[in-house]
Amino acid sequence: MSLESVPPKYAQLVAELQRRIESGQYAPGSAMPSEHRLIEEFGVSRPTVVAALRVLRDQGWIDSRQGKGRFVRGRPALASLESARAGQVRMAGSEAAIAGEVLAAGVVDAPNRIRSLLDLGPSSKAFIRRRLLTTDGAPSELLSLWLPVDLAEGTDLTSAEPLQQGVREHLESRKGVKFDHVIEHIVARMPTSEEAAALSMSEGTPVLVVYATARDAAGQPLMVVDTVMPADLHELEDAYPLA
Template sequence: MSFEYTPPKYAQLIAELERRIDSGEYAPGSPLPSEHQLMAEFGMARPTVVKALGVLRDQGWIVTHQGKGRFVRGRPALPTGQQVRTGRELLDRKEVQVSSRLLAAGEVEAPNRISAYLGIKPKSPVVLRRTLVEHDNEPTEISSTWLPVAVAEGTALAETEELKQGVRRYVEAAAGTSLDHIIEHITARNPTKEECTLLDVKSSAALLTVYAVACDATGKPWVVVESVLPGDRHELEDAYPIR
């Protein structure tokens, strides 16, 4: 099965404008083409252009001056490509590129928390894909992917082979939509008996659990990726510009 993926139009515009800024074609301090100019050049609707410009502004590539327009700032001090967020890394991770062992792949009843995140009834059937990730022969993470049966059916997500692409590629191909944003929830708790064995930790150990809920542009959730991390082996760090 082939999984071809074309980025949404606004993402294509973002990439092209970033390229022009990086190359110096749009120099720092220079005015950015107007919305109408960008609409005409790229053949895109105004909402698409506005969305792309909003992302570039939030990431620090451009700045808006009231009544004057948008101006180039240049490559931000914290470029997006160098600050991959936890949820995105989980969605894009390829199992064939990490040292991992598949623990489960199949249909189960959704726990209450997962049901709430996916917007489905408690104990609804979902496909669970769970792996144990190791580093230097030491267990460092239990990664679980939860998604509706209809999305996983007929894809590699429900199979026992290592994934050659990130979860996001399979979900977008099966759902026929693009994942637009991630909502992360982070909790701390003690391990279950199974987690004690898999992660080689004591029952009193502190675990960090990151839930990354991936949604489309309408806010509909399609997949939840859960990462269970021993607190003494991980440190979560984030960096972002101040606006």
């Protein structure tokens, strides 16, 4: 599921680089511009460029070759049908590339749904890192990362500063875990009073909540990304091939 709203800067950069590859400006087999050149041309930060190039690599538009740089592969066969899922975007993107502030980072009593998604026992605690994301200076999403307490220990997720890496990359490098797949659930409900206040929502407006549970290859849940969005600002879209 992709979330239709004003995209973060790295997503805008992804779209422009895809356009250049499709138009032939960046031909298959040619070297991609360096990070420094992209930073200068687009006036963005290095984390934004790194996040965009990571998405292009993961989607099959470019290759990374050790010691040689990044090279264009071309348009993937199913590029028109495949869009970045909400959980994938939020796990891959650097926090520094998305405007927002950290509202909470610590251990709390886990809500029933989070305990269930993380396979935690009754009355278990979990680590939460919650950020309020903004678009053009206005609140747009409440994003919460939920992890088992032991998985959060020894990471930078406890810091009030924006994470420079994507959370997936950070956890894989710090904790040695390997993310394999994501299962998403989408819920429509009325916001809590805390959510409505943080998102500056008008009375009577519902929210869309996307729960993206990241698991390893054995199916063990590693993290839940909980995204709360005002329903009047977002639209859900999916695309898939027919057999």
